[in-house]
Amino acid sequence: MLQIILDAISLGLIWAIMTIGIYITYRILDIADLTVEGSITLGAAIAASCIYNGMSPFGATCLALFGGMLAGLVTGLLHTKLKIPALLSGILTMIALYSINLRIMGKANVSLLRIDTIYTFLENRGLSHTNAVILWGLIFVIGIICILYWFFGTEIGCAIRATGNNYRMARAQGINTNNMIILGLVISNGLVAISGALIAQSQNFADIQMGVGSIVIGLASVIIGEVLFACKNFYSRLTSMALGAIIYRIIIALVLRLGMPANDLKLFTALTVALALSLPVLKSSLPPLKKTVKENNVRC
Amino acid sequence: MVKSNRKPWKKLVMGVLVATLLVLNVGCSGSQSSSNESSSTAEEATQTPSQENFRVGIIQYMSHGALDAAREGFIAGLADNGFVEGDNITFDYQNAQGDQSNLSTISDRFVNDKVDLVLAIATPAAQAVAGKTTEIPILGTAITDYVAARLVDSNEKPGGNVSGTTDMNPVKEQIDLLAKLIPDAKTVGVLYTSSEDNSIVQAKMAKEAIENLGLKYVEVTVTNSNDVQQATQSIVDQCDAIYIPTDNVFSSAMPVVHGVTSQTKTPVICGETGMVKEGGLATLGTSYYDLGYQTGIMAAKILKGEAEPATMPIEGAKNFEYYINGAVAEEFGITIPEDLKQYVQ
Numbered sequence A: 001m002l003q004i005i006l007d008a009i010s011l012g013l014i015w016a017i018m019t020i021g022i023y024i025t026y027r028i029l030d031i032a033d034l035t036v037e038g039s040i041t042l043g044a045a046i047a048a049s050c051i052y053n054g055m056s057p058f059g060a061t062c063l064a065l066f067g068g069m070l071a072g073l074v075t076g077l078l079h080t081k082l083k084i085p086a087l088l089s090g091i092l093t094m095i096a097l098y099s100i101n102l103r104i105m106g107k108a109n110v111s112l113l114r115i116d117t118i119y120t121f122l123e124n125r126g127l128s129h130t131n132a133v134i135l136w137g138l139i140f141v142i143g144i145i146c147i148l149y150w151f152f153g154t155e156i157g158c159a160i161r162a163t164g165n166n167y168r169m170a171r172a173q174g175i176n177t178n179n180m181i182i183l184g185l186v187i188s189n190g191l192v193a194i195s196g197a198l199i200a201q202s203q204n205f206a207d208i209q210m211g212v213g214s215i216v217i218g219l220a221s222v223i224i225g226e227v228l229f230a231c232k233n234f235y236s237r238l239t240s241m242a243l244g245a246i247i248y249r250i251i252i253a254l255v256l257r258l259g260m261p262a263n264d265l266k267l268f269t270a271l272t273v274a275l276a277l278s279l280p281v282l283k284s285s286l287p288p289l290k291k292t293v294k295e296n297n298v299r300c
Numbered sequence B: 001m002v003k004s005n006r007k008p009w010k011k012l013v014m015g016v017l018v019a020t021l022l023v024l025n026v027g028c029s030g031s032q033s034s035s036n037e038s039s040s041t042a043e044e045a046t047q048t049p050s051q052e053n054f055r056v057g058i059i060q061y062m063s064h065g066a067l068d069a070a071r072e073g074f075i076a077g078l079a080d081n082g083f084v085e086g087d088n089i090t091f092d093y094q095n096a097q098g099d100q101s102n103l104s105t106i107s108d109r110f111v112n113d114k115v116d117l118v119l120a121i122a123t124p125a126a127q128a129v130a131g132k133t134t135e136i137p138i139l140g141t142a143i144t145d146y147v148a149a150r151l152v153d154s155n156e157k158p159g160g161n162v163s164g165t166t167d168m169n170p171v172k173e174q175i176d177l178l179a180k181l182i183p184d185a186k187t188v189g190v191l192y193t194s195s196e197d198n199s200i201v202q203a204k205m206a207k208e209a210i211e212n213l214g215l216k217y218v219e220v221t222v223t224n225s226n227d228v229q230q231a232t233q234s235i236v237d238q239c240d241a242i243y244i245p246t247d248n249v250f251s252s253a254m255p256v257v258h259g260v261t262s263q264t265k266t267p268v269i270c271g272e273t274g275m276v277k278e279g280g281l282a283t284l285g286t287s288y289y290d291l292g293y294q295t296g297i298m299a300a301k302i303l304k305g306e307a308e309p310a311t312m313p314i315e316g317a318k319n320f321e322y323y324i325n326g327a328v329a330e331e332f333g334i335t336i337p338e339d340l341k342q343y344v345q
Helices: A003-030 A036-052 A057-080 A086-105 A129-151 A156-164 A165-173 A177-203 A214-228 A234-257 A262-285 B001-049 B065-079 B099-114 B125-130 B170-179 B197-212 B224-235 B247-265 B272-276 B286-301 B326-331 B340-345
Strands: A108-112 A203-207 B055-062 B091-097 B117-121 B140-145 B160-164 B189-191 B217-221 B242-246 B269-270 B283-288 B318-322
Touching: A003 A036, A003 A129, A003 A156, A003 A177, A003 A214, A003 A234, A003 B099, A036 A057, A036 A086, A036 A108, A036 A177, A036 A203, A036 A214, A057 A086, A057 A177, A057 B247, A086 B326, A108 B125, A129 A234, A156 A165, A156 A177, A165 A177, A177 A203, A177 B099, A203 B125, A214 A234, A214 A262, A234 A262, A234 B099, A234 B189, A262 B091, B055 B065, B055 B099, B055 B125, B055 B170, B055 B286, B065 B091, B065 B117, B065 B140, B065 B286, B091 B099, B099 B125, B117 B125, B125 B140, B125 B160, B140 B286, B160 B286, B170 B197, B170 B242, B170 B269, B170 B283, B189 B224, B189 B247, B197 B217, B217 B224, B224 B242, B224 B247, B242 B247, B247 B269, B247 B272, B247 B326, B272 B283, B272 B318, B283 B286, B318 B340
Parallel strands: B055 B091, B055 B117, B117 B140, B140 B160, B189 B217, B189 B242, B242 B269, B269 B283
Antiparallel strands: A108 A203, B283 B318
């Protein structure tokens, strides 16, 4: 059982980076950005192709970051300069990325089996694959949370948050909201692409179909993180996003454990996520254990 | 107000969450303890060849007619070789339902359970499991190219814990069929699209097969569907029969090809059934049920300890499904040999 939880945590940690990326657009900027489905595959495609052709896994992961940022830039420009609605801008970039990803990989599937990845470095020092993924996942997640916490405290970072909260007010304060939206999308998709690069190296292949459903997974993780963990400040909100992604993966692993018919996996996943999300409501409809328990306020 | 409420609320939610996890945990550990027992007996039994109960994990990428058929064939293949479900073998069938992140979680489950063998259906499924274990034998099916997917060192000597069956289009057998249906053919035309990797590979195999039969070939390529009519016209006078591999441009342009070839009565052997329906003469293709069945026979050998994946060559399909277009055969005046008459549609 412990090993299953550890495997789920390792997967959750690398997906957590994508969840944090989605949190930036979905919650901070208040934009549902569908570029994610393309940019996660883009990150995987860049990393896998570069590693396959002999580049160092670290360099390849960095390149994936820049690729993702570029994808975010395109969506941002489509949205702010050409005035295409945000949802459609994301969809357009996502569609375009399908062809671009195929060009980058040259085929539908690039395999990294028996090629050194970012994890091999730790595995050679005696760690199991799962532990290597957990360690790298922790390093990336903690590093990213620290950098983002610092960044969103700077003047530009605050301007991005203000843009998402109330863009008219932000503009009245002399903030160029268009640039802030572009910047937010660039950061978000950069993170998503890093996540894709780490996923490809962990599962040992990049596939043109791997982004399918990722936006749903990301949004579910964001909501789980928000509902289950009270968020006092920005720092703990970022952390709760990572925890949301991990809990989502644990739920999937547990649903698989239950041993129900294989074709019902998605149905049971949906039911379990629904159960987890309704916990606060279920709790408040039960007889209160303490007097202080009242209507809970999830958002901060 | 909100602040004073938050702390107990948080504790309570965490409590409920932990309780749920515990309930799930107990529910699972019940089923897990039984699986642990069986896997430990399996481990003991690997030392002694007569085994009580084998556990086979089946990881399928998505639900799809061909993939489902391969799985059913695999189970039947094992059953006919002494491994009957519920008797001395249990299957743990998991379907990722097209979500590749689930492949990773399912692979973890199989590795942790220490199953005796894994059947991976479709390339991403095989790659996901192969990345998690180098010890548990893995058999793949419905995979075209094991070498390109880096699953094996070579098709003849896999060298690791992966082997299986490939659904590569049986080009050589299709050329043999051509020679059987049109015995007086001297020159064979090969038509394909020059920008499709898959077609180029198959065309190369076809040209080798034609030469091995002592025949000559002429090849013409197209770049898109606008070229199809002219390309076909340029070739019909020079050859007695035409071969077209599985090719995206030609599969949508078969009516055009038929329009040209029906004037000279030049029969066309195609790479897949859909093209034959649109005006080709005949094809033979992979039956995924049979391919799975063949994989089941390989699995039985591994479970009996007679073979191991490292030295088991990747097998191509041995049984094919013929498909002959009766209307075209009649129109072109081609007599179908007695043994193939049952496949005329």
